[in-house]
Amino acid sequence: MTKLMKNRLNLFQNYKCPKTRYQGSKYKLREWIRHSLEKLEFKTAIDAFSGTSSIAYTLKEMGKEVYCNDKLSFNCEVAKALIENVSEQITDEEYSFIIGQHTNYNYSSFIQDTFHDIYYTDEENSWLDTVVQNINQVKNEYKKAILFWALYQSCISKRPYNLFHRKNLYVRTSDVKRNFGNKTTWDKPFEEHFYKFIQEINSAVFDNGKRNKAFCGDIIDLKIEADLIYIDPPYIPKTGTLTLYREFYHFLDGLTDYPNWKSKIDYDSKHKRLIPEYSIWEDKKNIYTGFEQLIEKFKKSIIVISYRDDGIPTVSEICEMLRFHGKKVHIETVDYKYVLSKKENLQEVLIIGE
Ligand SMILES: C[S@@+](CC[C@H](N)C(=O)[O-])C[C@H]1O[C@@H](n2cnc3c(N)ncnc32)[C@H](O)[C@@H]1O
Structure with missing residues (x-):
């Protein structure tokens, strides 16, 4: 029996986030956040800026009805695979x-033609072209979302x-000589990463x-x-750099909309990012309005803000x-340092408005 098939038998028993x-994932903070959420009374919850869905997953584990939302389309596929999906897995x-090329399909080489020498080798770009076009032929939306999740994780790794x-x-x-990163992981073939991540997400599916x-x-x-609404927006630090989600992860959003990717690229940029879009959450002057509008819109719900x-x-100011x-x-606080962050002595805060 293969590992993947064994995983199928474990469905709903040993699922694992x-x-x-x-950037900004609350994966490592999820037990701390769960502890605070458990003290509140609610049946339905929105994860408003769901990203990796790590908190939506925690809410799902808590037995809540969960609605995930994110502006980036690849994060919506992630939420579909992990939160909306209750049973589909990949065999x-x-x-x-x-992972195979099929003779009855006329493959485009868009990634290979557009991203030469930018993120991956030519051979890897060609593998991506094949795999993303095969994923787009899958009819079942949850299987498709799982495959996309595994593809995103492979690309990021x-x-x-x-x-x-x-x-x-x-x-x-x-x-x-490098003092960071892991060359072995970078050089591991896409296929190996992809298989490993499919196994990982197969064991995450539950109802x-x-x-x-x-x-x-x-x-x-x-x-x-x-x-209840859980709010974990892109945050603007008083000093230091912003996390520009669309700018940092544009390649994954491009993969998600492969047929239209061509028309969305900023061809003046060296790294062929997507055409930038304004975001109030990245605008120091207007972010106050962003918070005010959001709190006003969801004032009938319990509001929980990660900050x-x-x-x-x-x-x-947010409490006000x-x-x-x-x-x-x-408010509840915990000392926490994010991966790659140079800042010491920062506190992670949970602001709870009931
Ligand atoms: C701090 S991250 C959330 C991390 C998430 N809680 C997790 O654990 O992975 C902020 C998220 O907000 C999303 N985002 C940015 N602007 C948004 C908007 N206007 N509406 C919805 N989501 C947005 C970004 O794509 C990003 O995934």
Whole structure:
């Protein structure tokens, strides 16, 4: 019996939240957050900026009906695979179909033609072209989402810093001394990564008996209500650099919309990013309005905000906005250092408005 088939037998028994490699992911904080959420009374919850879905997954484990939302389309596929999906997994046969070239299909070489010498080798780009086009032939939306999840994780694992912010394939391939990253992981064939991640996500699938749902769009446009909303927005630090999600992960969003990727690229950029879009959550002057609009929109729900103690607005300014809308506010804190962050002595904060 293959490992993948054994995993199928374990369905719903030993499911396990997959590890994440994403800026601002709350994966390592999820037990701390769960502890706070357990003290609140609610049946339905929105994860408003769901990213890797690590907190949505925790909410799903808690037996809540979960609605995920993220503006980036690849994160919506992630939510579909992990949160909305209750039973679909990938078999060895399906894996073999996805990694092979099929004679009855006329493959495009878009990634190979567009991203030469930027993120991956020519051979790897060609593998990506094949696999993404095979994934797009899969009819079942949950199987498709799982395959995309495994593809994203494979792509991220092979990237220095796990990002797509620079044309820097040379960091991987040049013969220099490095004091970071893992060349063995970068050089491991896509196929091996992909197989390993399919196994990982197969063992993450479970049913909590609720009708969970993934949405894709700006949170301010979401037309769903819930007893509780969990808010983990891109945060603006008082000093230091912003995490620009669309800019850092554009390649994964491109993969998600392969047929239209060509028309969305900023061809003036060296690293062929997507054409930039304005975001209020990356705008120091207007982020206050972003928070005010969001709190106003969801004022009927319990509001739980993940934050850090060096953000704009400050923790006390956010508490003030919540009180203005009649919320009883309390905060919980924990010392925490994010991977790759140079900042010491920062506190992770949970602001809770009931
Ligand atoms: C700090 S991350 C969330 C991390 C997530 N809680 C996790 O554990 O992985 C912020 C997320 O907000 C998303 N985002 C940015 N602007 C948004 C908007 N206007 N509406 C919805 N999501 C947005 C980004 O794509 C990013 O995934």
